[in-house]
Amino acid sequence: MRGAGRGWLAAAALSLALGGCAALTSSTPSEPGAGPAPLARDPLAERHRQQAEALERDGQLRRAAEEWKIALAITPGDARAREALRALQARIDQAVAERLDEGRKALARGVQVEARRKFLAALALDPSNRAAFDALQSDTREVEFITHTVRAGDTLTALAQRYYGDRSRGEVIWETNQLPPNPRLAAGTTLKIPEIPGVPFVHPEARRPAPAVAAIPTPDVPRPGTTPGPAAPAAPPTKEEFTAEVNPLLAEAREALERSDYPDAIATVDKFLAGKPGDREGLTLKKQALYGQAKSQMDARQYPESIRSLNQLARLQPDYEDVPALLRQARTRIIEQHYTQGVRYYREEKLKEAIAEWRVVLEMDPGNTNARRNIDQAEKLLRGLEQRMKK
Amino acid sequence: MARRVRGSAVLVSVAALWLAACATATGPARGPAPTAAPAKPTPRPAAYQSEDFIVTFARPGDTPETLAERFLGGADKGWMIEDYTGLRAFAPGQEVVIPRRPWNPAGVTPGGYQIVPILTYHNLGEQAKGRLVLAAATFREQMRYLKANGYRVVSLADFVEFIRLDRQLPQRAVVLTFDDGYRAFKDHAYPVLKELGFTATLFIYTDWVGAGRGALSWADLRELSAAGMDIQAHSKTHADLRRAQGETEAQYARRMQAELEQPQELFNRNLGHRTQVLAYPYGRWEEGLLPKVKEHGYIAAFSVRRQGNASFVRPLAGHRSQIYSEMTLDDFAKNLNVFQEENLR
Numbered sequence: 001m002r003g004a005g006r007g008w009l010a011a012a013a014l015s016l017a018l019g020g021c022a023a024l025t026s027s028t029p030s031e032p033g034a035g036p037a038p039l040a041r042d043p044l045a046e047r048h049r050q051q052a053e054a055l056e057r058d059g060q061l062r063r064a065a066e067e068w069k070i071a072l073a074i075t076p077g078d079a080r081a082r083e084a085l086r087a088l089q090a091r092i093d094q095a096v097a098e099r100l101d102e103g104r105k106a107l108a109r110g111v112q113v114e115a116r117r118k119f120l121a122a123l124a125l126d127p128s129n130r131a132a133f134d135a136l137q138s139d140t141r142e143v144e145f146i147t148h149t150v151r152a153g154d155t156l157t158a159l160a161q162r163y164y165g166d167r168s169r170g171e172v173i174w175e176t177n178q179l180p181p182n183p184r185l186a187a188g189t190t191l192k193i194p195e196i197p198g199v200p201f202v203h204p205e206a207r208r209p210a211p212a213v214a215a216i217p218t219p220d221v222p223r224p225g226t227t228p229g230p231a232a233p234a235a236p237p238t239k240e241e242f243t244a245e246v247n248p249l250l251a252e253a254r255e256a257l258e259r260s261d262y263p264d265a266i267a268t269v270d271k272f273l274a275g276k277p278g279d280r281e282g283l284t285l286k287k288q289a290l291y292g293q294a295k296s297q298m299d300a301r302q303y304p305e306s307i308r309s310l311n312q313l314a315r316l317q318p319d320y321e322d323v324p325a326l327l328r329q330a331r332t333r334i335i336e337q338h339y340t341q342g343v344r345y346y347r348e349e350k351l352k353e354a355i356a357e358w359r360v361v362l363e364m365d366p367g368n369t370n371a372r373r374n375i376d377q378a379e380k381l382l383r384g385l386e387q388r389m390k391k
Numbered sequence: 392m393a394r395r396v397r398g399s400a401v402l403v404s405v406a407a408l409w410l411a412a413c414a415t416a417t418g419p420a421r422g423p424a425p426t427a428a429p430a431k432p433t434p435r436p437a438a439y440q441s442e443d444f445i446v447t448f449a450r451p452g453d454t455p456e457t458l459a460e461r462f463l464g465g466a467d468k469g470w471m472i473e474d475y476t477g478l479r480a481f482a483p484g485q486e487v488v489i490p491r492r493p494w495n496p497a498g499v500t501p502g503g504y505q506i507v508p509i510l511t512y513h514n515l516g517e518q519a520k521g522r523l524v525l526a527a528a529t530f531r532e533q534m535r536y537l538k539a540n541g542y543r544v545v546s547l548a549d550f551v552e553f554i555r556l557d558r559q560l561p562q563r564a565v566v567l568t569f570d571d572g573y574r575a576f577k578d579h580a581y582p583v584l585k586e587l588g589f590t591a592t593l594f595i596y597t598d599w600v601g602a603g604r605g606a607l608s609w610a611d612l613r614e615l616s617a618a619g620m621d622i623q624a625h626s627k628t629h630a631d632l633r634r635a636q637g638e639t640e641a642q643y644a645r646r647m648q649a650e651l652e653q654p655q656e657l658f659n660r661n662l663g664h665r666t667q668v669l670a671y672p673y674g675r676w677e678e679g680l681l682p683k684v685k686e687h688g689y690i691a692a693f694s695v696r697r698q699g700n701a702s703f704v705r706p707l708a709g710h711r712s713q714i715y716s717e718m719t720l721d722d723f724a725k726n727l728n729v730f731q732e733e734n735l736r
Contacts, residue, residue: 044446044486059736060501066444070488073441117735123499123703124735133497133556136703166725168718171697196698198506198728246523247629247672248514248571248596252603268603275598275628 045074049081052088061092062125096122100131107139116140145176145194146201152187163193165202172196247272253285262293287313287320294326303334335361339371351378351385438462445489449481462489470543470561479541493559497702503732506699507550509566509711510726511670514605515579519716526716527579533714533723534583537565542727544589547621547668551691554706563729567591568693568711570625570670572599572607577615585618594625594670597657609661616662624654624666624689633677644683651687668692670711681707699728 052067068085072078103118119140122132148159156170156179163169174183176194185191195201249272256265269286276282290313297306307330314323342357355378361371438447445462455469455478463471473479475490498505513523515530537544543561550566552558567584569576572595584591593607593615601608607615612622626632627650634643651669658666667690671680674695684692684707693709700709712726 062501066494069441069443070446073444073446074439076441120499120504120733121501121735123497123504124501127495127497127499128493128556129497130556133703137554137705141705168715168722168725169697171695175694175696197504197701197731198508198699199725200732248573248599248606249603249629252605264604271598271602272628276630 042075045071045078045081048074049078049084052081052084056088061088061095062127064088065092092125096126096129096132099125100129100135103132103135107135112140112142113144116142143195145192148191148193150185150187150189150191154185154187156183156185159191159193163201164196164199166199169196169199249275250282250285253282253289257285257289257292260292260296262289262296265289266293283316287316290316291321291323294330298326298330298333301333301337303330303337306330307334331364335365335368338364339368342371342374346374346378351382354378355382440491443491443494445491447487447489449483449485449487451483453481453483453487455479458487458489463491474562496553496556496559498553498560498562499702499735501734501736503730503735504701505560505562505564506701506729506731507545507553507560507564507566508699508727508729509547509550509568509693509709511695511711511713512567512569512580513571513713514573515575522715522717524575524716525714527575527583529716530580531583532720534587534589536720536724537589537727538587540727542729544587544591546590547592547623547691550700551668551706553702554691554700554704554709556702565727565729568594568670570594571596571629572612572625574605574607574611577607577611581615581618581620584620590619590621592621592623592668594623594668596625596627596629596672597654598628600657613662622658622662622666623668623670624651624658625670626650626672627653629672631673631675632671632680633675634679647680647683647687651683651689655688671695674711674713676708697726701731 048067048071052064052071055061055064055067065085065088068081068088071081072085075081099118099122103115103122106112106115106118116136119132119136122129123136126132146163148154148163156173157167159173160170161167173191173193177191193201249268253265253268253272256262256268266286266289269282269289273279273282273286290309294306294309294313297303297309307327310323310327310330313320314327318324338357338360342354342361345351345354345357355375358371358375358378361368362375365371435448438445440446447458447462449458455472455476456466458472458481459468460466472487472489475494476487478487481487512525512530514525515527516524517527518524519526519529540563542563542565544567545560545564547566547568549558549560550564553560553564567589569580569591570593572593576593580591583589593612595607595612599606600612616622630646630650632647632650638646655665658664665688667688669684669689669692671692671694674693676692676694681692690706691709692707693711695713696710697712698710699712704710714723714726
């Protein structure tokens with residue numbers, strides 16, 4: 001933008017230089033409508049007056065008005081400038097009113113793109129015009145677009161590169177056409193390639209579509225028929241991600257799971273599920289974490305803890321992976337632990353302790369004959385010992 | 392704005408020539424009566440002022456900021472002089488036109504209209520990870536790029552006034568936003584922003600606050616708020632706020648009550664004010680959602696459609712551009728367009 005008008009400015013400056021002298025030589029205090037001569041001849045103000053007149057001739061009305069105002073800041077008593085500004089302001093007001101009227105008529109005809117241009121032109125003349133602003137903001141939501149027919153091999157990023165020269169604008173095409181995440185583009189279907197403010201079309205076919213081109217509402221309003229049908233032949237699948245954003249709690253839980261920090265993963269996913277109970281992704285993650293935790297507890301011979309994890313998992317999904325088998329395995333290991341501990345106490349002649357361990361075995365496995373026999377044997381010995389003590 | 396380059400050195404020298412030429416050529420023609428005393432040149436005042444403009448002459452070393460300090464009551468208004476004149480530096484004695492009040496709140500000119508990019512970041516780390524964890528060094532480089540290239544980071548509050556036609560923004564205005572509320576903002580982003588004098592908005596989702604290992608707490612948010620950062624809402628649970636398939640109207644209303652109102656209550660309790668701006672989780676929204684957003688007191692809301700915002704963008708359908716970790720500086724710069732050229736004459 002900057003510097004784009006330097007040529008014009010240089011020319012204007014030159015014309016001012018010449019015109020400035022002319023004005024001074026021709027200006028006389030007796031000129032009708034002129035202010036006090038010394039003020040009117042202030043070369044600084046004169047330059048702005050000249051510029052105002054040149055701009056007005058060129059149809060740049062708002063800028064011309066500003067130049068009149070600048071000239072008046074320098075020479076407030078310049079009645080000629082004041083009158084010129086008043087007349088110009090009336091001209092601007094008239095032009096704004098016309099554009100507003102044309103815009104409203106275009107809206108009534110349903111030609112939103114034209115209406116938008118008229119309201120914008122009104123704002124260009126009067127950038128604080130609330131009527132034009134409100135109409136643009138509330139009533140003209142459609143933008144221009146071109147239609148692209150998908151060919152085999154097209155991807156959204158490639159289309160974005162082609163039309164906008166920027167691969168990342170594939171997201172805008174994706175959103176405009178309400179495509180599913182990671183879409184496959186089917187050859188033959190059509191896509192809308194919208195105009196993106198600030199991103200000029202670079203593709204020759206796409207430059208400045210004619211106003212007659214149909215218009216679409218701005219995004220997020222589903223448009224039936226724009227999504228490629230499932231039966232259409234699919235282009236070779238290309239991985240394109242347009243939904244990179246993830247729930248941070250879920251992402252954090254997943255990270256904890258990846259580094260096998262199961263308690264952290266479970267605690268984090270629980271926080272997530274508190275906000276979104278029943279969320280499928282959250283529940284899947286929680287099951288994975290509980291399963292991983294149960295397995296690692298088994299490996300560390302923490303069988304009761306493992307059983308607790310497996311029971312939690314079984315409440316979510318009784319047939320998850322090999323949960324029933326793992327539960328059986330954990331129980332067996334606990335029984336074995338208690339049985340072996342009983343034998344250890346027995347050998348150390350800690351009969352009461354040995355009996356307690358075997359009783360746990362019987363509670364968990366009432367048909368365990370070895371435990372029953374051992375208890376009988378230990379009790380017999382215990383009784384014998386007690387009798388001997390009494391004697 | 393190219394048209395304001397009229398104060399350039401070329402023009403100054405042309406004007407100087409003109410004055411000199413006129414002095415010699417026209418002197419006799421408009422000379423005083425022979426009886427009058429020789430005219431003394433009236434000394435120029437330091438500045439001419441009206442309610443719209445100040446016309447002054449630069450002193451050696453003057454910049455838009457020093458002039459704004461002198462005439463507009465603060466160096467922070469330097470952008471007004473820079474935008475109006477198109478100049479960053481002035482020759483001593485050079486005429487400078489200073490607008491005293493906004494001259495283009497809508498940002499619309501006959502050559503097109505202003506657009507304001509709003510950048511969206513998520514997490515930061517020592518190293519990039521995935522698309523949404525940006526390396527701290529990359530972030531620093533991007534922020535320095537903004538500074539070096541004359542972009543002016545403005546607050547989201549100022550932007551909201553802009554889209555209500557209540558405030559003119561600098562031509563190269565950019566807004567910075569950070570989603571979710573990661574602790575990494577405090578560790579990696581805030582120090583850079585502070586160093587460069589930038590501000591930012593954090594869109595936090597309240598279930599995350601103080602919950603995750605990498606989450607900011609309410610105490611952190613109070614601290615950041617006191618340090619000039621803006622905190623706004625990103626829903627309660629970070630769920631897609633569009634009506635789900637099979638969800639009844641009553642269920643949807645209940646869900647939106649939680650997603651949109653609970654953040655309001657928590658903001659009030661923990662930060663002492665309500666939130667007025669919403670970032671849609673995943674950037675997703677639909678028409679049916681907008682009345683609910685409005686009903687719960689939000690005056691602006693944003694998707695993540697990768698484009699800038701004209702002043703007349705729909706306030707509840709603003710756009711933001713996500714910055715991904717894999718973007719080069721060139722890719723980043725593609726999100727910084729500030730003007731849509733269009734012939735509006």
